[in-house]
Amino acid sequence: MRFNLNFRSKVAPVRNHENAPAYPLTPAQELYAAVATAALSDQFYELADTRLARLRELVARSDPQFVARLAVYAREQLYLRSVPLVLAVELARIHRGNNLVSRLVARVVQRADEIPELLAFYAQANGRTGAKVLARLSKQMQHGLALAFNKFDAYQLAKYDRDGAAVRLRDALFLVHPKPHSEAQQAVFNQLVTGELPVPYTWETELSAAGQVAYPSPAERQAALTRTWETLVASRRLGYMALLRNLRNLLEANVSTDTLALACATLADASQVARARQLPFRFLAAYREVLALEMGAAPPVLAALEAAIGASARNLRGFGADTRIVVACDVSGSMQQPISPRSKVLLYDVGLVLGMLLQSRCQHVVTGIFGNTWKRVALPQGQVLRNVQELYRREGEVGYATNGHLVVQDLRQRREVVDKMMIFTDCQLWDSTGKGNTLAQEWAAYRANVAPQARLYLFDLAGHGTAPLDVRAEQGVALIAGWSDKIFDVLAALETGGNALTEIEKIEL
Template sequence: MRFNFFSRNTATVVNHEDAASFTLTPQMELYAAVATAALSDQFYEKADTRLERLRELVGKNEPLFVAQLAVYARESLHLRSVPLVLCVELARLHRGDNLLSRLVARVVQRPDEITELLAYYARANGRNGTKILNRVSKQLQKGLALSFNKFDGYQLAKYDRDGAVRLRDALFLVHPTARDAAQQALFDQLVRGELPTPYTWETELSAVGQAPYATPAERTAAVTRTWETLVASGKLGYMALLRNLRNILEANVSAETITQVCATLANRAAVARSKQLPFRFLAAFREVKALQSGHVAAVLTALEDAIAHSAANLRGFGPETRVVVACDVSSSMQQPISARSKVLLYDVSLVLGMLLQSRSQNVTAGMFGDTWKRISLPRGPVLRNVEEFYRREGEVGYSTNGYLVVQDLRQRREVVDKVMMFTDVQLWNSRGDGGTLALEWAEYRRTVAPNARLYLFDLAGHGTVPLEVRPETGVALIAGWSDKIFDVLTALDNGGSALTEIEAISF
């Protein structure tokens, strides 16, 4: 099945800045909204607004496409919450086959996703109190029952957490059939609350914190030994290691432990298995850079190696391909991607832009706000380049005059093959001179570079674009925060679309 993946060319609307824009097809709009969803407040859109728009868009799309997109979001973009939302919304609308049960069984990859899905199901259906889980969709129940069979005792114990819905509640609701007597024994333990406490780095540190000590120095020494033991054991997962670098360094662990930390961080296979979003490395880089430790330099170098490995499969461009990388540093980009994160949309723009620069041999990079400014930086150090951009972002102001990127190319008569813009796509002209990205792009292609392509990397998913997304205009839309977005370039160069990989997912 093929979907119409281009922007509509029948009517223009206005974006959040009241600038003329084009709408997208329901497929493209849902894809962009899902790929950029943290389900938290953004500059232009509150979390509830985004959630309501997702619900409406699910109803405008074919059930198979919604299911394919949910799988793509979970397995390729490594998102957790929004695929569960798609499952629940599909359950509200779709009947007559087992598409939903197969989808749920595939999307749910951790035990706490069972309870999160049911908690959202209750919210979406207006349930509360003792009736929170009455009348759950049969196909959804079946999919959750199949999900229970994936997990062992360690996983069930680790993710049996307090909340509106507990794993015990879910077990009673969906009645999974145990695959053998051993699993039935685990289910019985879960019901009785007797699952053994799992060994995790959290439980190890908690035990240290609760133990009695004669002096503060003894407690500090115990914390240090515990971190050293955790690192040496290999039981500290990659994400946990990444998020605890500050704690490890502040614990004054041994040089041998730091050597092992750096080796793990920079291990190509470990990076690939961890499936970290690129901006996670930037968050860790900033935490470490602020510390006063003789080991900071080594850890920062390991993080540079790690993010380079994370983009190892990124299809770069040789010297024959002329590329422009333009990063939006406007006010609307200076918003956290989620309520619990210090990472801004602006940071995501810079990280993805610098990753692309690191893989391109003939590249011009810069940032735009009130003005457009080219910035020459070395190709290698992705995270240090991001920090250099961050240091200089005030040099261009905080509007969103993206058209100046292309105007500059046109005025220089500079021929390039690809223009990559990392932005929330809410472009507008603060100068009042009538210039727009649509006008500048059409003129640039007409007078300077008729074969140039413009790629809009949408980092916010608000549902509009500043010019038509069609092959004949040379414009493509790609959405998301993962290095996976660069895989879309291959599909586009081969005549596909941003939806090609999604459409290829089968059940």
Template sequence: MRFNFSFRKNKPAQVVNHEGAPAYQLTPALELYAAVATAALSDQFYEMADTRLKRLRALVAQNDPRFVAQLAVYAREQLYLRSVPLVLAVELAQVHRGDNLVSCLVARVVQRADEITELLAFYAVANQRQGVKTLNRLSKQLQKGLALSFNRFDGYQLAKYDRAGQVRLRDALFLVHPNAKNAEQQALFDQLVRGELPTPYTWETELSALGQQTFTDATERQTAFRQKWVELIGSRKLGYMALLRNLRNILEAEVSAGAVEQVCAALTDRVAVARSKQLPFRYLAAYRELLQVRSGFVPTVLAALETAIGHSIENLRCFGPGTRVVVACDVSGSMQQPVSQRSKVLLYDIGLVLGMLLQSRCSHVVTGMFGDTWKRVALPKGQVLRNVQEFYRREGEVGYSTNGHLVVRELREQQEQVDKVMLFTDCQLWDSTGRHSTLAQEWREYRRTVAPQARLYLFDLAGHGAAPVEVREQDGVALIAGWSDKVFDVLQALENGGSALTEIEKIEL
């Protein structure tokens, strides 16, 4: 079904953004989608984490409960986000009752054992409760959904994620009282209660055990860790994300050429890439770590990462050779913000990666960056991560304001006809020159005088709740949000006459 609330009948209210520049309020559904798709639930340049949570809570109450549930599933299964779907489930339980929508949602979005305890920890915060004992009045639908989730996990998964924290899996077991599927699972639950689950074989437990051993000297220690990495690589029990995160450690351990060959084969395996569901910026983070390593194998592994990120978008259906595309990346000061407190990756990096992925699949494309000024940067296709690094090296050349209107102004002044203008930005655009020019004004003039059929795509990387241009089909303006390569699925839906919410509305519950 399609939801009527996806579109406003009346003209959206014009508001101001965080820089005080004119902006347009999004519909409740579009605003919730953008806020969810860009939620790291940590402090951002313009918005603290608590503010984002309060806004999410208000938006959940404004939207149709079924849409909220579909969005939560979409965020978990398509955008590969873990925390925000749990937040949506808890908040939906606060405002929706009378059916099993919430329990079905919880059972769907809880896909790792530690997400059971994460959901309960957030439930305690959301309901202002302190300690495990205060959770005994848990929402019945949340309780039912978590009980169903427990049945999904085997002993390995329960042991792997039975970690110390505000709520442990043992506490959760007592709270939700899952019915074991059989005697074998009941035995696992009993072991969990007694703290007797066998220690699982993981790279973390193996390296932790090795780190507790005593070595006679640094050489013996280096040899032991080299052998352990070779063993882990050969065991094929090192998951894809673990491999990405540990490339630097592996090379610094000076593993053999054969081990490096196995690493590269695992990185570039098409099936493994598809199954791993890595966000594109994970490849960039690994790439940058390797640039700091002194090893003759670095070029080989860098090439493998380029191949891997290429595999990750093999299904991207881009535009034909006759379609003229402009890809413009925001490199302003507010984009120099980490996506989370534990990450070195910036919003700016995400915009560059997504922009270069798009560039790699377009035949007729202009790429560039904007800050105080707009500058075209011609780069070869096929080297996504290398091109991102080239942008990163040159970002100071355009300054740090957010004059995104200059992208379109140049097209208008040069009478240059293009079909698609793609802006990767946090949408906090403003005119630092004092002339009070706006992207909305420039876009209207460009469509009126140069290219009436041109389309403007705003890739919102921050989800602050407003857009610099009114998002309307008749004006050729669309908004897409998120950090995943799935933004290109939304792009395809738009090209087929849908909306940014079409992909979400396809979710079956």
């Protein structure tokens, strides 16, 4: 199935959140951008409830097969967890006639705790509370969740069977009645019902057990904690994500040199990086935590993190020595927003990380940041995280408006020919000088007078539903959305004649 991205209905000009001229997206494009950038938390221009309402409206306007493919793409390629469940629930509200919903639910539920999470959202979306939470579940949703239950063993069910949840796994089991595929699985289901699942071993339970012992002195307690961390690393029972998130704890526990070396080797192992499927900005968050310690043991850990993020971009298709690139990162005020309430990572950080990943793979590249002004910053290759920190240090030098047109204006005035321009932004561009300059005007002038073959790639990091210029191939413009390194697969598709949704079209349901 192909999705027509070039269709534009005759609509009145639209305005963005800064009341500047903007261009509408097709429903498929808008849903793709909204999903790929969804943390379902409050953003600078849009509250979480507003985003949910817009997702619901866009799902209703979109082809069901596209919605299902997009949900799978978001879960398996963009590494998102909650928004694929939202899409599945919204699709269940409006789609009938085949088993698309049940197959989708079974596909996107990949952790046991996503079963109660999906049911909780299903109840919320259908206005049900209290005893009604588990009432009148659609047959396709019920069948899909039953299939999902069959994926999980006793360890996975026990690990995610949490007290205090609106819906417990035991409740979900009674609701969907999964058919066990063996007597052993029936025994596991029985244990879930009776509350007799074995306590799962996790690094959290190991640390908790160590912390509950009474020690004669604080020094002995600290020594026991150090030994526990060393055992966890040596046994390789600390998963990659847990290791990434606990680097600061390892350093503060003063683990041995050998333990730290093993942790660094694990972090930098390209095969483990590939399996871990971490979003690129997770490496930046860990890098900053370690950097803040100012410890003598930190440098090898920082080097391992650089190696890890480099490995995550190893398959990123860069460009040859003759391809001239501009990488421009938006550092305006609206980009200074956390991607979720519990995260220290900002949209601004995501743009810098993705921009520096791309810069690391190009041979001829101009890098810079824009706000009130546009500033070129020369940076060495091969130091993605260090380069991000350097740009972060300098962001105040360009101010906090969103004058993205200055990037192209600078090229036009220099009469500098480039092949490809990459702009990482929330797409809420405007002219803070009041002169009414726009990116669309500058791009048209640049292509007409300087570089007719140039192409502009707009990396949308917020998904607010509009673009600052017409995102059609004949205009030399393409829209790409998301926070994962997988967005560069979309870039590769565009290079071979595809479009922003080509990767989604490849999904087999």
